[in-house]
Amino acid sequence: MIFFYNIFRVAYKTGIKLAANWNGKARKWVDGRKNWQQKLAANWKTEPGQPVIWMHCASLGEFEQGRPIIEGIKSQYPNSKLLLTFFSPSGYEVRKNYMGADHVMYLPFDSRENAAAFIDIVQPKLAIFVKYEFWHYYLAELNNRKIETILVSGIFRSSQPFFQWWGGFNRNMLHQFSHLFVQNAASKELLDRIGLGDKTTVAGDTRFDRVITAAEHWKPVEPADIFCGTDAVMVAGSTWAEDETILAEWMQAGNQHKLIIAPHEIKAENINRLKNLFPKAITFSEFSSNLSPLKTYRTLIIDNIGYLSRLYKYASVCHVGGGFNKSGHHNILEAAVYGKPVITGPNFEKFKESVDLKKLGGSFTVNNSRELKEVMLQMNISAAGTIAENYVKENAGATAAILSWLQEKRLFTNA
Numbered sequence: 122m123i124f125f126y127n128i129f130r131v132a133y134k135t136g137i138k139l140a141a142n143w144n145g146k147a148r149k150w151v152d153g154r155k156n157w158q159q160k161l162a163a164n165w166k167t168e169p170g171q172p173v174i175w176m177h178c179a180s181l182g183e184f185e186q187g188r189p190i191i192e193g194i195k196s197q198y199p200n201s202k203l204l205l206t207f208f209s210p211s212g213y214e215v216r217k218n219y220m221g222a223d224h225v226m227y228l229p230f231d232s233r234e235n236a237a238a239f240i241d242i243v244q245p246k247l248a249i250f251v252k253y254e255f256w257h258y259y260l261a262e263l264n265n266r267k268i269e270t271i272l273v274s275g276i277f278r279s280s281q282p283f284f285q286w287w288g289g290f291n292r293n294m295l296h297q298f299s300h301l302f303v304q305n306a307a308s309k310e311l312l313d314r315i316g317l318g319d320k321t322t323v324a325g326d327t328r329f330d331r332v333i334t335a336a337e338h339w340k341p342v343e344p345a346d347i348f349c350g351t352d353a354v355m356v357a358g359s360t361w362a363e364d365e366t367i368l369a370e371w372m373q374a375g376n377q378h379k380l381i382i383a384p385h386e387i388k389a390e391n392i393n394r395l396k397n398l399f400p401k402a403i404t405f406s407e408f409s410s411n412l413s414p415l416k417t418y419r420t421l422i423i424d425n426i427g428y429l430s431r432l433y434k435y436a437s438v439c440h441v442g443g444g445f446n447k448s449g450h451h452n453i454l455e456a457a458v459y460g461k462p463v464i465t466g467p468n469f470e471k472f473k474e475s476v477d478l479k480k481l482g483g484s485f486t487v488n489n490s491r492e493l494k495e496v497m498l499q500m501n502i503s504a505a506g507t508i509a510e511n512y513v514k515e516n517a518g519a520t521a522a523i524l525s526w527l528q529e530k531r532l533f534t535n536a
Contacts, residue, residue, distance in 0.1 A: 122290030360442035
């Protein structure tokens with residue numbers, strides 16, 4: 122299987138280099154890894170005895186899961202030094218200036234040479250992988266050097282290669298971890314079957330801790346204050362075209378709600394498309410010159426980043442986008458933490474929190490604008506919101522469990 126893995130690596134790297142000629146995201150992926158060794162060696166300095174933690178996240182969503190652990194470690198062990206790596210530009214470009222890490226960079230592409238050189242420079246005492254991302258050469262190098270390596274917020278399904286008769290290579294990568302912290306009992310049962318039960322803990326999902334902390338530090342967004350006033354408002358976050366079409370049809374049907382829409386894509390052409398789709402709309406960036414009439418608009422389009430999780434608090438009901446894509450919807454917990462019912466598209470079953478909340482009555486799925494209208498008419502908003510908020514509170518604590526394990530291991534006794 123290592124033969125096929127290496128074929129995959131070469132094909133992936135070749136393909137993304139070719140795509141970089143016309144695709145901006147691919148170009149960032151390639152350019153961000155150029156001369157990585159020289160750049161890291163120049164920017165990474167540690168003091169003798171200073172414990173080093175390396176956390177790797179695939180993208181932005183995984184970063185939000187890892188963030189409570191970063192901040193918990195930094196709080197308990199302020200002398201520690203933390204390196205944060207990303208695989209995807211969508212994570213790195215947003216969080217490259219994150220102040221909680223001492224250095225942020227792209228993860229060099231997985232190879233025997235890169236893994237050895239990277240770990241030589243970083244010298245981590247602890248490596249943390251968040252949810253996904255299993256890279257053979259990095260995990261093998263960490264294991265060979267007996268560096269403590271953990272997976273946090275992991276979640277597994279029986280359909281994954283780890284649990285197939287032909288998945289020995291993939292299973293071996295999981296065996297390289299020192300410990301695996303998973304989100305649910307079903308994941309632990311799967312890992313039990315492949316001999317990993319003694320180093321697996323059901324800790325839950327650190328995103329619950331993250332959204333609770335964010336809600337506790339909530340700050341108002343002035344344009345939203347003015348726009349919403351005392352009106353009922355739907356906040357639609359991380360929307361894609363399918364979500365937006367349904368929302369536009371629903372708005373045109375004469376409902377009583379205003380709409381705040383924060384699209385997944387904020388390029389100028391997409392914002393212009395949304396302004397045509399929602400004719401009674403104003404963008405966030407137009408706010409300063411249109412302060413007084415802002416409350417007269419029916420739709421506020423958010424054409425910048427960094428506000429969405431705070432905007433959810435203004436909602437009566439939230440629509441979280443992406444549920445019409447194969448990958449599924451975006452983070453519903455950012456809305457649920459404020460006691461808001463959540464509506465998504467139909468692709469929700471790969472997310473435990475969505476399955477749970479739908480069963481409890483705190484979230485709802487729709488396929489079209491007719492179903493959206495029906496859900497909004499039939500929903501007990503107050504009751505559904507209470508269910509959503511309680512669910513988030515009841516599932517907090519994963520971060521504390523992971524930090525407790527680290528304390529027991531006494532990895533940072535000199536920190």
